Amino acid sequence: MVRVPRSLSSVPPPPGPFRRSFWRSPIRGPWLTAFFGSILLVGVTLMFATGLLSYDAYNPGLGHNATDRGHHLSHVFLFDWPTHPYWLYRVTQGVHVTLGLVLIPVLLGKLWSVIPKLFEWPPVRSLAHMIERLSLLLLVGGAVFEFVTGIMNIQYFYRFPGSFYVLHLYGAWVFMAAFVVHVGMKFPKMVRALRSRRMRDVLRTDVAHTEPEPPDPDHLVSPSPARPTMSRRGAIGLVGASSLTVFVVTAGQSIGGWTRHLAVLAPRDADISSGPNGFQINKRAAQVGIKPEETGASWRLTLHGPPGSHPIVMSRAQLLAMPQHTAHLPIACVEGWSSGNQKWTGIPLRDLATMAGVPDPSSLYVQSLQKGGEFSRVTLRGNQVMNLDSLLALTVNDVDLSMDHGFPARIIVPANPGVHNTKWVSQLTFMA
Numbered sequence: 001m002v003r004v005p006r007s008l009s010s011v012p013p014p015p016g017p018f019r020r021s022f023w024r025s026p027i028r029g030p031w032l033t034a035f036f037g038s039i040l041l042v043g044v045t046l047m048f049a050t051g052l053l054s055y056d057a058y059n060p061g062l063g064h065n066a067t068d069r070g071h072h073l074s075h076v077f078l079f080d081w082p083t084h085p086y087w088l089y090r091v092t093q094g095v096h097v098t099l100g101l102v103l104i105p106v107l108l109g110k111l112w113s114v115i116p117k118l119f120e121w122p123p124v125r126s127l128a129h130m131i132e133r134l135s136l137l138l139l140v141g142g143a144v145f146e147f148v149t150g151i152m153n154i155q156y157f158y159r160f161p162g163s164f165y166v167l168h169l170y171g172a173w174v175f176m177a178a179f180v181v182h183v184g185m186k187f188p189k190m191v192r193a194l195r196s197r198r199m200r201d202v203l204r205t206d207v208a209h210t211e212p213e214p215p216d217p218d219h220l221v222s223p224s225p226a227r228p229t230m231s232r233r234g235a236i237g238l239v240g241a242s243s244l245t246v247f248v249v250t251a252g253q254s255i256g257g258w259t260r261h262l263a264v265l266a267p268r269d270a271d272i273s274s275g276p277n278g279f280q281i282n283k284r285a286a287q288v289g290i291k292p293e294e295t296g297a298s299w300r301l302t303l304h305g306p307p308g309s310h311p312i313v314m315s316r317a318q319l320l321a322m323p324q325h326t327a328h329l330p331i332a333c334v335e336g337w338s339s340g341n342q343k344w345t346g347i348p349l350r351d352l353a354t355m356a357g358v359p360d361p362s363s364l365y366v367q368s369l370q371k372g373g374e375f376s377r378v379t380l381r382g383n384q385v386m387n388l389d390s391l392l393a394l395t396v397n398d399v400d401l402s403m404d405h406g407f408p409a410r411i412i413v414p415a416n417p418g419v420h421n422t423k424w425v426s427q428l429t430f431m432a
């Protein structure tokens with residue numbers, strides 16, 4: 001093992017946080033760290049799983065999708081995202097986003113519990129120690145990066161160079177690699193620490209009776225503990241209450257019903273007054289440059305079939321004269337919100353595929369009247385086209401779609417991420 005010369009490691013730490021005696025909380029120690037760590041172990045694993053599912057639901061690899069630039073890693077985990085059950089994406093993405101928000105206080109608690117390690121002295125003791133510290137940098141940096149990019153995205157305040165999908169996915173792989181190494185190294189310690197005290201005793205101990213843990217080899221326990229100002233029970237309660245508060249003010253956006261009114265921290269633009277069309281709007285027509293004259297009587301839908309075949313051009317009246325199908329489906333956005341089930345009526349995409357001369361398409365390329373922007377086009381997979389409930393919707397809740405919900409026609413597909421339910425559709429190209 002490479003050793004830092006003795007002379008260097010015997011340099012006394014500078015005053016301040018590099019001195020172990022600077023950190024005096026008597027509740028800091030292996031038990032509290034293990035307690036928060038065990039919650040993160042479960043929570044982060046679930047977030048990684050639901051995040052990968054979300055990525056898969058975007059049909060990466062099919063052309064023109066927002067994620068198709070993230071190629072290299074996108075093929076690590078690929079199966080055809082199903083259309084059953086229709087609420088699948090609503091649940092996986094609701095869990096992903098809500099859990100991410102609820103875990104913030106736990107993450108902060110965990111980081112607080114290990115903060116003296118950030119100021120270890122000497123900064124590097126040996127090669128092994130250096131590698132361990134670098135892996136911790138990836139772990140903490142990765143976690144902070146994933147939480148920050150995720151939160152900025154759902155708050156419509158994403159300011160990073162590069163696509164959110166790609167950065168958040170790559171960041172997740174880096175973070176998870178560091179996470180697996182970290183858990184691998186710390187798991188036995190975590191179990192031992194959790195066993196060192198009974199939860200029942202922790203919950204019964206008030207501030208006056210709060211004692212520091214015995215000194216530990218990792219130096220989490222303060223060498224000069226101050227008088228306790230908070231019990232472990234209090235710290236857990238504080239974090240728990242914060243997480244619960246975050247849950248109450250956000251989860252309603254995905255759960256729906258009366259809980260939607262509680263989701264004050266997750267407001268979404270909606271015209272409640274507009275009756276049947278009164279549910280969340282992601283982007284308004286005016287915002288993306290859709291002009292009323294484009295959606296009026298002159299609007300046409302163009303269906304493209306096999307190469308060389310003549311495109312079929314249809315007016316909205318002609319579409320309305322075709323056999324209509326109704327499906328009750330939610331819009332479930334990657335940002336975690338869901339509109340809840342709405343009653344959509346229109347023409348099954350598979351009927352349009354048959355009309356276009358591609359009765360069993362492998363994919364469908366959808367284009368919007370909207371010019372440019374990642375959301376103006378999408379490629380859906382064959383299994384999504386073939387579900388009877390996959391529609392080119394003309395009405396919602398028995399009235400015409402409003403301009404903001406995609407009039408004259410929009411895509412709605414069961415279990416599809418919201419962003420792939422393209423609004424203001426103008427062209428459909430079915431690929432054999």
Ligand SMILES: Nc1nc2c(c(=O)[nH]1)N[C@H]1C(S)=C(S)[C@@H](COP(=O)(O)O)O[C@H]1N2
Pocket residue numbers: 279280281282283288331332333334339368370375376377404405406418419420421422423424
């Ligand atoms: N053409 C187009 N379609 C679009 C979008 C868009 O910006 N442009 N936004 C998408 C996103 S991100 C979502 S979540 C849903 C939201 O549909 P809604 O606004 O009707 O609720 O529409 C999708 N379809």
Ligand SMILES: [Mo]
Pocket residue numbers: 282332333334335418419
């Ligand atoms: Mo969305």
